[in-house]
Amino acid sequence: MKPTSLSCIRCGRSYPLESLDRACGVCERDGVAANLGVVYDESASPDRDALPAAPRTLWRFADTLPLEAGQAISLGEGMTPLLPIASPWCEALFVKDETRNPTWSFKDRLASVAVSWAVSAGAGVIATSSSGNAGAAAASYAARAGLPCVVLTFKGAAGPMVEQIRAAGAMVLECAEKEDRWHILSRAVEKFGWFPTSPFFGPTAGSNSIGIEGYKTLAYEIAEGLDWCVPDWCVLPVCYGDALFGLWKGFDEMRRWGWTGGMPRLVAAEVSGSLSSALSTDDPMPPAVDRDAGSVATSIDIPRSTAQALIALRRTDGIAVALDDAAILGARETLARGAGLFVEASSAAAFAAIERLGVAGTIRRGDTVVAIATASGLKDVGAAPSAPVPSVKADLDDLRRALGEHYGFDV
Numbered sequence: 001m002k003p004t005s006l007s008c009i010r011c012g013r014s015y016p017l018e019s020l021d022r023a024c025g026v027c028e029r030d031g032v033a034a035n036l037g038v039v040y041d042e043s044a045s046p047d048r049d050a051l052p053a054a055p056r057t058l059w060r061f062a063d064t065l066p067l068e069a070g071q072a073i074s075l076g077e078g079m080t081p082l083l084p085i086a087s088p089w090c091e092a093l094f095v096k097d098e099t100r101n102p103t104w105s106f107k108d109r110l111a112s113v114a115v116s117w118a119v120s121a122g123a124g125v126i127a128t129s130s131s132g133n134a135g136a137a138a139a140s141y142a143a144r145a146g147l148p149c150v151v152l153t154f155k156g157a158a159g160p161m162v163e164q165i166r167a168a169g170a171m172v173l174e175c176a177e178k179e180d181r182w183h184i185l186s187r188a189v190e191k192f193g194w195f196p197t198s199p200f201f202g203p204t205a206g207s208n209s210i211g212i213e214g215y216k217t218l219a220y221e222i223a224e225g226l227d228w229c230v231p232d233w234c235v236l237p238v239c240y241g242d243a244l245f246g247l248w249k250g251f252d253e254m255r256r257w258g259w260t261g262g263m264p265r266l267v268a269a270e271v272s273g274s275l276s277s278a279l280s281t282d283d284p285m286p287p288a289v290d291r292d293a294g295s296v297a298t299s300i301d302i303p304r305s306t307a308q309a310l311i312a313l314r315r316t317d318g319i320a321v322a323l324d325d326a327a328i329l330g331a332r333e334t335l336a337r338g339a340g341l342f343v344e345a346s347s348a349a350a351f352a353a354i355e356r357l358g359v360a361g362t363i364r365r366g367d368t369v370v371a372i373a374t375a376s377g378l379k380d381v382g383a384a385p386s387a388p389v390p391s392v393k394a395d396l397d398d399l400r401r402a403l404g405e406h407y408g409f410d411v
């Protein structure tokens with residue numbers, strides 16, 4: 001489909017396609033940071049039976065995206081497995097395993113579409129305020145496109161994701177205050193014409209609207225994997241709600257186009273409680289909820305989510321579940337031991353949310369549930385409690401001793 005314009009996801013006000021660098025001015029006057037969404041010429045709606053088998057990437061769905069497959073900056077993103085796993089809470093639990101993406105997180109869907117657009121629009125520099133998964137994806141796709149990438153981060157951010165960003169040749173700079181990243185970026189976007197893939201002003205409305213289109217493919221792949229049935233629930237960890245909103249948009253399109261017949265209830269697994277508390281009100285903006293200590297789920301550890309996340313939840317009769325470290329780490333261990341899937345702590349929050357809703361009887365035994373495993377466990381190994389590996393001598397008696405002593409395993 002051909003993109004024709006942008007429109008406010010809250011009030012519907014129309015904007016030209018070039019307005020990617022702002023939130024809705026009308027909603028801003030109401031104190032709401034509302035993102036803009038891509039509007040297409042839908043005179044001929046895409047046909048699910050005409051979906052090509054190739055490429056085996058999310059660009060198979062190019063008919064529903066703002067660019068053609070031939071324009072894609074691709075590293076082979078999307079088309080990830082939908083794995084059935086056992087669950088005490090429901091008979092049909094599937095994991096959409098996004099750890100298999102090229103940079104080991106679902107952010108590749110956003111980065112591939114956003115950077116492809118940047119290239120086709122002639123942008124010279126990719127910029128992001130994320131030094132996490134979104135930054136790693138932006139840096140890698142910028143490298144693939146041969147474009148420089150500037151990553152503004154804050155003091156104290158470190159770990160495998162920063163290494164991944166630097167390995168891709170991106171220029172990482174640190175700001176003393178978290179908020180300064182947005183001040184610098186919004187000025188650089190305005191003055192130098194840099195192309196931002198992440199939020200770059202605050203309070204944030206969300207990430208680049210073109211990039212968010214990439215997340216619609218999660219919904220298409222889930223529906224196709226379930227033989228064009230929609231699950232009862234889709235559960236995912238949420239920060240600014242880009243993927244949550246993209247998921248809603250994808251399911252909404254499929255329903256309008258006659259690809260599917262329903263809409264799943266979306267569940268946001270969060271750590272601050274920002275969305276949970278907003279859902280008990282009619283407020284359009286989620287509040288900032290400050291906590292004394294940080295969360296083990298660093299990728300989703302922000303005090304305030306976005307209006308777009310709230311809209312996606314309200315439109316799907318959705319739920320937000322706030323989770324603590326113990327629940328998240330417990331779910332991470334259960335998933336790794338029970339299903340062989342090692343995910344980032346933030347991703348494990350989705351599984352902790354399913355447990356909470358299963359115990360409460362909200363998710364019922366007969367329900368079909370899809371959990372999105374957003375990133376690989378190797379992205380934040382620091383979050384997993386680790387003990388030294390016991391040693392063993394080169395003889396079978398000592399092997400027996402070591403297994404028995406340390407693991408309670410009898411040979």
Ligand SMILES: Cc1ncc(COP(=O)(O)O)c(C=O)c1O
Pocket residue numbers: 105132133134237238239240241242243244299300344346347374375
């Ligand atoms: C592993 C992981 N899961 C979930 C999220 C939430 O992303 P969103 O901003 O789309 O809500 C992030 C965001 O950084 C992430 O890195």
Ligand SMILES: [Zn+2]
Pocket residue numbers: 008009010011012013024025026027028034
């Ligand atoms: Zn608006």
